[in-house]
Amino acid sequence: MSEKVDQIFVALKHWLAGFAPAQWQPGVSALLSVAALLGAFAALFALTTLLERKGLGRMQNRYGPNRAGPFGLLQPLADGVKALTKEDVVPGGADRVMHFLAPLVLVLPVFLALAVLPVGRNMVAVDLDAGVLFFFAVGAATELAVFLAGWSSRNKYALLGAMRALAQMISYEVPLVLSALTVVMMAGSLSTVSIVDAQAGYSGWIPRWYVFTPWGLAGFVLFLIAAAAEANRSPFDLPEGESEIIAGYYIEYSGFKFALFFLGEYIGLFAASGLAITLFLGGWRAPLPGLEIVPSYLWFSAKLLALIAVFIWVRGTLPRLRMDQLMNLAWKFMLPMALLNVAAAGLWRFLPGAGWGWLVCGLLLAGGYLALGYGFRPGRWSKRGYRFAES
Amino acid sequence: MSPAFLILALLAVAGAVAAVGLRNLIHCALALAVALAAIAGVYLHLGAEFIAFAQLLVYLGAVAILILFAILLTRGSERSGSGIFSAGWGWGLGVALGLLATVAGVFVSARFPRAAAAVSAAPAGARELGTDLMTRHILALELIGLLLTAALIGAVILALHERGREAAPGEGR
Amino acid sequence: MNGVTPYLLLSAVLFATGLAGALIRRNAIIVLIGIELMLNAANLNFIAFARFGPGAEQGNGTIFVLFSIGVAAAEAAVGLALIIAVYRHFKSAQVDQPATLRG
Numbered sequence: 001m002s003e004k005v006d007q008i009f010v011a012l013k014h015w016l017a018g019f020a021p022a023q024w025q026p027g028v029s030a031l032l033s034v035a036a037l038l039g040a041f042a043a044l045f046a047l048t049t050l051l052e053r054k055g056l057g058r059m060q061n062r063y064g065p066n067r068a069g070p071f072g073l074l075q076p077l078a079d080g081v082k083a084l085t086k087e088d089v090v091p092g093g094a095d096r097v098m099h100f101l102a103p104l105v106l107v108l109p110v111f112l113a114l115a116v117l118p119v120g121r122n123m124v125a126v127d128l129d130a131g132v133l134f135f136f137a138v139g140a141a142t143e144l145a146v147f148l149a150g151w152s153s154r155n156k157y158a159l160l161g162a163m164r165a166l167a168q169m170i171s172y173e174v175p176l177v178l179s180a181l182t183v184v185m186m187a188g189s190l191s192t193v194s195i196v197d198a199q200a201g202y203s204g205w206i207p208r209w210y211v212f213t214p215w216g217l218a219g220f221v222l223f224l225i226a227a228a229a230e231a232n233r234s235p236f237d238l239p240e241g242e243s244e245i246i247a248g249y250y251i252e253y254s255g256f257k258f259a260l261f262f263l264g265e266y267i268g269l270f271a272a273s274g275l276a277i278t279l280f281l282g283g284w285r286a287p288l289p290g291l292e293i294v295p296s297y298l299w300f301s302a303k304l305l306a307l308i309a310v311f312i313w314v315r316g317t318l319p320r321l322r323m324d325q326l327m328n329l330a331w332k333f334m335l336p337m338a339l340l341n342v343a344a345a346g347l348w349r350f351l352p353g354a355g356w357g358w359l360v361c362g363l364l365l366a367g368g369y370l371a372l373g374y375g376f377r378p379g380r381w382s383k384r385g386y387r388f389a390e391s
Numbered sequence: 392m393s394p395a396f397l398i399l400a401l402l403a404v405a406g407a408v409a410a411v412g413l414r415n416l417i418h419c420a421l422a423l424a425v426a427l428a429a430i431a432g433v434y435l436h437l438g439a440e441f442i443a444f445a446q447l448l449v450y451l452g453a454v455a456i457l458i459l460f461a462i463l464l465t466r467g468s469e470r471s472g473s474g475i476f477s478a479g480w481g482w483g484l485g486v487a488l489g490l491l492a493t494v495a496g497v498f499v500s501a502r503f504p505r506a507a508a509a510v511s512a513a514p515a516g517a518r519e520l521g522t523d524l525m526t527r528h529i530l531a532l533e534l535i536g537l538l539l540t541a542a543l544i545g546a547v548i549l550a551l552h553e554r555g556r557e558a559a560p561g562e563g564r
Numbered sequence: 565m566n567g568v569t570p571y572l573l574l575s576a577v578l579f580a581t582g583l584a585g586a587l588i589r590r591n592a593i594i595v596l597i598g599i600e601l602m603l604n605a606a607n608l609n610f611i612a613f614a615r616f617g618p619g620a621e622q623g624n625g626t627i628f629v630l631f632s633i634g635v636a637a638a639e640a641a642v643g644l645a646l647i648i649a650v651y652r653h654f655k656s657a658q659v660d661q662p663a664t665l666r667g
Contacts, residue, residue: 098421130441130517137444140452144424147459151417163463166456173452190517400574407578407601411585411594423597426578430604433574437615442629446607449633454600454640461593461644465657476588477659483587491580498572503617519623520630528627535634542638549645 002293009036009297010122033125037114044304045266046076052312059316079259086255091154094252098152103253103260106145109138110268116192117274120284120297124193131192132184135275136177139230142268143169146239149261150249161248164323165239169230171330176226178338179219182345183210183279192275196283205289209282214361215345220280222338224310227272229330231265234315238323273307274300333372340368396436403429414475416462424455441517571612579605590658592647596640603636 004011013032020028050065050072057064065072090099116131118124128134143166150162184190187198201208210216229236240248250261277283281303284296291299321329344361351357406426413419427450434443477483524532582601585594607629614625651657 128440130444133441133444133448133517137447137452140448141428143452143456144421147456148421151459166460170453170456188518396570400570403574404577404581407581410597410601411581411589416591416593419594419597423600426601427604430578430608433571433608434611437571437611439611439614439626439629442607442611442626442633445630445633449637450600450604453637457640457644458593458597461647464648465593465651475590477590480588484584486587487580487584490583491576494576494579495573498569498576503568520626523623523627524630528631531627531631535631539634539638542641546641546645549642549649 002295006121006295006297008295009120030125034115037119037125038111040119041111041114041267041270042263044270045263046080048266048270048308049079049262050075051308052315055309055312056316059313083256083259088255088257089252091252093154095152095154098148099252100257102145102149102152103257103264105148106142106264107260107267109141109145110264110271112138113271114267114274117271117278118193118196118283119274119300120295123284123297127191127193130190132180132190132195132275132279135192135271136173136180139173139268142264145264146249149253153249153252155252157245157247158249158251161239161245161251164245165232165249168232168236168239168326168330171327172226172229172236172334175222175330175334175338176230178335178342179222179226180275180279182215182219182341185342185345186210186215186349192278192283196278196285199282199285202289207282207285207287209280209285211280211282213348214358214365215341215348216280218337218341218344218365220276222334222341223276223280224307226334227269227276228311228314229326231269231272233269233311235318235320236326238320238326269311270304270308273304273311276307277303328376332375336372337365337368340365393436396433399429399432399436402426403433417459420455420458420462423458424451427451427455441520568612568616571608571616575605575608575612578602578608592650592657592659593644595659596643596647599643600636600640603632603639607632 013029013036016032017025017029053075054064054072065075068074068078090096113135115125116128116134118127146165146169147162150158150160150165153159183195187195189195189198199207199209206212211220228234232239239245240250245251250258253261277300284300286292286294286296286299344364347364348357348361351360403426406422406424406429409422410419410426413422428447431443431446431450434440434446579602582598582605585598585601587598589595589598610625610629610632614623614629617625647657
């Protein structure tokens with residue numbers, strides 16, 4: 001029974017694709033997967049905007065949206081109608097074609113990145129041989145989109161925001177990829193499906209997820225920090241800091257194009273969280289042996305929602321970083337830690353037994369953390385000017 | 392020749408021509424990005440999945456952004472009065488067209504040996520590539536690591552401030 | 565016109581375009597763009613022959629392109645750093661402007 005419920009979407013897809021002529025069936029099947037992904041993640045986007053505003057409201061001692069529908073549940077709908085009916089303003093000096101293309105170039109690749117995420121047992125749109133690499137490769141296009149948006153607006157704040165965003169995204173891409181690299185090393189595969197399969201089984205009550213190893217734990221934390229920076233989430237949201245450069249690279253966007261940027265940013269966050277789940281949290285696998293009767297896609301959704309909650313919590317808690325703090329964190333802390341983590345993962349492979357592994361890798365990582373953290377003690381990096389602003 | 396290849400090839404050529412022919416430098420860099428993405432598409436069409444993704448990651452994610460940064464940092468070098476082409480552009484165009492005619496003629500007339508098995512065989516996947524890199528090509532891998540490190544340090548040193556110069560503004564340039 | 569020939573023709577056109585860009589434009593950055601295009605055209609040839617040529621199962625063409633992409637990245641970084649250094653010095657990124665090697 002639970003088997004049937006688990007595979008219900010797969011069976012549904014096969015049943016629907018069965019209506020198409022034989023030679024079109026692969027295409028129709030792919031289209032159905034894409035449609036399901038689009039629908040599910042767009043719905044999740046609507047839900048998350050509401051959850052985020054509600055959660056932030058609670059943390060800041062206010063109610064959050066509560067006018068549209070019961071508990072404000074229809075707020076995303078109202079926001080959508082508002083975005084659609086707003087006037088679409090294009091600045092007079094703007095590069096019209098590029099200004100139009102930027103939101104599309106942002107939204108398209110982030111949806112493409114969803115295609116390699118296994119959201120349940122047998123539920124992946126395409127199982128690529130180099131799936132993890134594909135994820136990062138399409139993510140590269142978002143940087144171009146950000147530049148397009150900032151440059152084509154002909155607005156100094158937009159350009160400033162775009163430059164900040166680019167510097168930030170390039171800097172944090174390095175620890176992001178390096179922390180994912182440890183998992184690729186240990187699983188011995190770039191395919192997301194094989195990586196989830198490599199985390200199958202339990203040792204005692206504890207699942208064999210990579211997050212329950214010293215290098216996996218460090219990699220998970222590094223990955224989450226870098227993913228927040230990649231998605232321009234708070235506390236790394238200086239490219240769009242409202243109080244400094246009034247929304248940064250999408251200052252000149254309004255109406256539906258602004259909504260597209262918003263959508264792209266959130267879907268990018270979901271995709272990064274989904275990859276973190278796939279790499280470190282065992283993908284769609286159940287956390288305890290007895291709980292496998294719950295369908296796999298529900299486990300994936302639960303983990304995704306938990307990670308989103310963590311991101312909302314972080315946003316409500318931490319203040320925004322300064323530009324020099326951001327860069328110092330990326331290059332003087334995250335990058336060395338990620339490299340140490342790669343070394344720790346290599347050591348773990350050759351150490352006999354988990355006990356020795358925990359001792360040696362844990363000591364290595366904790367030592368690195370303490371040494372690097374010592375470099376960040378107050379007053380150490382504070383004397384820093386803006387070189388290009390001087391001359 | 393499939394329609395997918397034709398579209399990708401047209402996109403690549405159009406992007407390449409725009410990248411070297413447009414007046415606005417930013418448009419040139421963006422056209423280059425389009426051409427490189429189309430070439431990645433051609434790699435996919437040829438079944439070289441890993442290379443296609445590496446191409447996207449390195450060229451779109453790093454090289455195109457680097458070029459855009461360089462264009463913004465050297466802004467103001469385009470003087471409005473002078474043209475975008477160098478003095479002897481006719482010669483350059485002639486050389487390029489002559490080369491194109493020669494090479495295309497050779498390619499069309501040549502007969503290439505075709506291994507019957509190779510056409511159907513899928514190109515090496517990520518695992519085979521990794522094994523190859525770590526065994527047969529380990530020296531080249533080490534060398535490219537060294538080269539990239541040297542390039543990183545060299546680029547940082549080159550782009551650093553010329554401290555002595557900034558201190559002495561009276562010196563003739 | 566089948567097999568490897570269309571890919572070779574595409575790569576020839578790309579190479580010629582890149583060469584033309586490197587030869588006729590005055591801006592050093594466009595010259596670099598032209599060089600990148602030429603490198604890509606060569607890579608395309610490698611991949612096409614790795615797919616259609618004899619001995620494809622050894623995967624040497626693919627490996628070579630991987631290294632070529634790495635070298636191109638290093639070249640772009642150093643080239644652009646050079647252009648920025650020259651720009652600081654001569655206040656120009658045109659290739660015909662710095663006609664002297666003196667500081």
